[in-house]
Amino acid sequence: MPSGGSNQAEASSSLRRRFSWLRAREQLIQSLLFCCSFLSILTTLSIIYVLVTESLIAIPPNTAFFQEVGLKEFFTETRWTPQYDVAQRHYGILPLVCGTMLITGISAVIGLPMGLLIAIYLSEYASPKSRRWVKPALEILAGVPTVVYGYFALRFLTPMVIIPFFHDWLGLTVLGKNALSGGIVVGLMIIPMVASLSEDVLRSVPNSLRESGYALGSTKFDVSAKIVVPAALSGIFASFLLALSRSIGETMAVAIASAGFPNLTLNPLTQIQTMTAFIVDVTQGEVVSGSTLEKSLYAVALVLFVTTMMMNLISQWVLARYREVYQ
Amino acid sequence: MALVKRFTQFVEPPSGGGAGGASNGQQTNSIPKIETRGMSFFYGTKQALYDINLQIQSRAVTALIGPSGCGKSTYLRSLNRMNDIIEGTRVTGEVLLDGEDIYSRDVDVVSLRKRVGMVFQKSTPFPKSIFDNIAFGPRITGLTKKSELQNIVERCLKQSALWNEVKDRLKDSAMALSGGQQQRLCIARALATNPEVLLMDEPASALDPASTARIEDLIFELKQNYTIVIVTHNMQQAARISEVTAFFCVGRLVEIGQTKQLFTNPTQKETEDYITGRFG
Numbered sequence: 251m252p253s254g255g256s257n258q259a260e261a262s263s264s265l266r267r268r269f270s271w272l273r274a275r276e277q278l279i280q281s282l283l284f285c286c287s288f289l290s291i292l293t294t295l296s297i298i299y300v301l302v303t304e305s306l307i308a309i310p311p312n313t314a315f316f317q318e319v320g321l322k323e324f325f326t327e328t329r330w331t332p333q334y335d336v337a338q339r340h341y342g343i344l345p346l347v348c349g350t351m352l353i354t355g356i357s358a359v360i361g362l363p364m365g366l367l368i369a370i371y372l373s374e375y376a377s378p379k380s381r382r383w384v385k386p387a388l389e390i391l392a393g394v395p396t397v398v399y400g401y402f403a404l405r406f407l408t409p410m411v412i413i414p415f416f417h418d419w420l421g422l423t424v425l426g427k428n429a430l431s432g433g434i435v436v437g438l439m440i441i442p443m444v445a446s447l448s449e450d451v452l453r454s455v456p457n458s459l460r461e462s463g464y465a466l467g468s469t470k471f472d473v474s475a476k477i478v479v480p481a482a483l484s485g486i487f488a489s490f491l492l493a494l495s496r497s498i499g500e501t502m503a504v505a506i507a508s509a510g511f512p513n514l515t516l517n518p519l520t521q522i523q524t525m526t527a528f529i530v531d532v533t534q535g536e537v538v539s540g541s542t543l544e545k546s547l548y549a550v551a552l553v554l555f556v557t558t559m560m561m562n563l564i565s566q567w568v569l570a571r572y573r574e575v576y577q
Numbered sequence: 578m579a580l581v582k583r584f585t586q587f588v589e590p591p592s593g594g595g596a597g598g599a600s601n602g603q604q605t606n607s608i609p610k611i612e613t614r615g616m617s618f619f620y621g622t623k624q625a626l627y628d629i630n631l632q633i634q635s636r637a638v639t640a641l642i643g644p645s646g647c648g649k650s651t652y653l654r655s656l657n658r659m660n661d662i663i664e665g666t667r668v669t670g671e672v673l674l675d676g677e678d679i680y681s682r683d684v685d686v687v688s689l690r691k692r693v694g695m696v697f698q699k700s701t702p703f704p705k706s707i708f709d710n711i712a713f714g715p716r717i718t719g720l721t722k723k724s725e726l727q728n729i730v731e732r733c734l735k736q737s738a739l740w741n742e743v744k745d746r747l748k749d750s751a752m753a754l755s756g757g758q759q760q761r762l763c764i765a766r767a768l769a770t771n772p773e774v775l776l777m778d779e780p781a782s783a784l785d786p787a788s789t790a791r792i793e794d795l796i797f798e799l800k801q802n803y804t805i806v807i808v809t810h811n812m813q814q815a816a817r818i819s820e821v822t823a824f825f826c827v828g829r830l831v832e833i834g835q836t837k838q839l840f841t842n843p844t845q846k847e848t849e850d851y852i853t854g855r856f857g
Contacts, residue, residue, distance in 0.1 A: 378664075462701040462763070464662060466714040466770055467691035476717070481704045 301555060304548035315545035324549065330512040330523070332543045333532070341546060343553060345512035349429065349522035353504055354497040356433025356518060357440060361497070362490050364437075365444025369486075372445065373452035374474045392442035399439055400506030403431035408507070416519055423519065425510075430518040432508030436500045440493040447492060451485030451572070452478055484572040491565035495558040501526035525554045608676075610635040610774060610804040611656060616670035618651055620663070625651045627828045628670070633774075633821075638796060638805045640815035640836065643825035644851065649808045652825065653776050656806065657693035658686050674774070691718070694772035698779040700759035702751035707734075707743050710751045710762060714770035729769050737765035738795055757788025764795065775799065777807040781814065793818050812852055816840050824848045 308314035316324070319341045327342025334340075368388070372381055408424070408431045417424045455478050463473040479486070509531065510521030523531070529547050537544045609632035618626035626648045633639045641649040651660065658679060660666045672679050679689055691714070703710050711730040720726060730747065734740040739761045743754070751762055760780060767775060777796070781789040796805060796818050809815050815822050816836060823833040824847070832839060832848045843849045 456701075458697060458699055458701040459703060461659060461662065462695075462697065462703070462766075463713075465657065465659060465690055465695035465697075466717070466766065467687045468717055469687055472717045476713070477703055 297555070301548055301552045304545055305552045312540070315542065315549040318542050318545070319549075328514050330528075332546045333535075339542075341542075343525075343550065345514040346523055346525045346528055346550060347553075348514050348516070349508075349512060350498055350524040350526075352429045352516060352518060352522055353433045353436055353500070353508065353524055354494055356430060357437035357497040357500075358490075358494060360434055360437025361440035361493060362444055365441045365489075365493065366448055366486060368441065368445040369448035369452055370474055370479065372449045374470065374478060388442040388445055391438070392446075396439065396500065396502040397506065399435040400432075400503035403435040403503060403507035407431040407434060412519075425519065425521050427508055427510045427521040428519050429508045429522045432504040432506075433518065435503050435507060436497050439500065439503065440496055443496060444489055444493045447489035448482075448486050451482045451489060451569075454485070455481045482572075484568050488565035488568040488572065491561045491568070495561040495565075498561075499526060499554065499558050501530055505530045525550050608635075609633055609673075610675065611806075612671075612673045612676075613652075614671040614673070616655070616668065616672055618648070618655055618660070619667040619669075621665040625828055626655075629830050631823060631830055631833060633804060633806055635804050636800060636802065637821060638800050638807060638819040640819035640822045641806065641808045641825060642810075642812060642815050642822060642851075643831075645810075646827075647825040648828045649823075649825045650778055653778055653806060653808050654695075656774070656776055657690050657695055659690075659695065661686060691770045692772055693774040693776060694767035694770060695776040696760070696764050696767050696778070696780045698782055700756060700763050700783070702754065702759050702762055704750065704752055706748050707751045707754070707762065708747040711766050711769050713766060718770070733765040733768045736768055736799070737761045738791065738798075739765055755788075757784050757791060760784060760788070760792060761795065764792075764799075768799075772803065774804045774806065777805065779808050779810060782810060789814070812840075824851065826851070 303309060303312075303314065305315040308317065324341055324343055326344070327340050328344050329340035329342050330345045331338055331340045368384070372384060376384060404427070408426060408428060412428065412430055413424050416422045416430075459477055459481060460473050463477045468477070504524050505527040508521060509523050509527035512523035512528070513520060515522065528550060532543065532547055537547075611633040613629050613631045616626065616629045617624060629652060631652075641653060643649045654660045655668060655672060656674075656679075660668075668680050674689070674693065678684070703713065705713075708726075708730055711733050712726045715726060715729050720729075731740065731744075734743065739758060742758060743749075743762075751759065754762060760783075764775075764780070780796075781792045784792065793814065796807065799805060807815075807819065819836045821833065822836040822839045824831045824839065824843075824845075826847055832843060832845045834844070839848065840852055843852065849855075
């Protein structure tokens, strides 16, 4: 770097800052890197801006969703029929929230224990050889497009497993689109996430704790269940929250496998509507620009955004506190 | 560093050490608690210990000294099969506990470790309450009765001279204790499973002098009832607390003898060089 060299020679005589290409390049790189990170913040901010102006406070002469529909109706009304004729139009988000909760609940029952058990296996029991097999297999599971999961639920899970069991054997009414099939595949989808996040957390428990456990005459199960998992509990909790926020936000699989009419129900064998699937549903049809229906999309999206953001924030806070303990 | 002479002052039995002196005399005749015969140890293909023949006397402190990497910790950890956790390790020869080979096929490692407890260099309290830390060992053996657990916790904390400091806050997290208290907690936890032998891997090397002195007092108390094997880098410590000292160097047992004898009149040149600070 010739310019740098000459600059160095000059600098030896004076410490005053002068223009140099070397420093200019450093500053250019720094501002470039800053711009890149700022871009992602900008994206988040503009999303918040759009959501807020469309749903909460609009710039006149436009009106926002909540200026047309009362907050009370939105949160207490039990029907969600924004696509119907004016007379039968209702904007109560409860059925969508209920549908989302149902999917999230089913996926949690399937995904969280499975993910945690896999994490315990990988971190405490697996030999390096079996880790080499299991980890890539999990990554494949994580890499399957969600549309494929949706079709797997609709074309395989419902007709081959759910209907034979619940309808043919137990005699219950099962719809072709049902919350159970969607919930199960979302549960499968979050397994890799729970497993890999929890495994990191379990592995960060210091080995000295395990050795102390063994030295007291613990079996491998004692050490895993009574020392390692309790020591990592807050981290595991954080990984659960992150996985659940993924469940809440999951769209395609649910839209294909479970979504239909927004029933306010906890029956997993009937069709439901989730917040995300509703957005897909409406954007696929024709929406009049500026209509309340269009604005309702933003209101639903805002609820979704706030919910998942809260969960992510809480889990990050918990993870940060957890890391302090073992640093 | 110091001359041989300097160590002799530490070897004099501490006040009230008359009993210790008497037991010294008996040990040579009694049956060893632990005996290793022709024992070698391998990490994969790398040999860490060569043909160790060593007897550890009951109800006495045996100190293992030697330069870093000499195999003394490996030897200590092989006495309760802690090295089993490390993959690819292998032992040949015999390690006998009360005459029984602990590496024989039908030995239950879990019950072995209940008889041979261990305290590590770094204190390792579980992130649980003080009570739950001590009660951990008894609980995994199936003891659930609250009153019995309370008795054990109190006994062990008294034995490890921690009771007066923590008796009012047994429910508090053990992580909040000071470094020296944590180490005494770990000793109390190890005592709770009623071991016969206590292995200590540099138990005081991370502690300040005051805490170290407390741990040493504690070891002195404990040897009335337990067989103690301690690895230490601190030769004064070895001289102060042990009856027998074994000197390891590059995977071999160079010399073993009565502590006083070994420090004042070592038979091997290597031992003398090490204890006078000429190497290591």
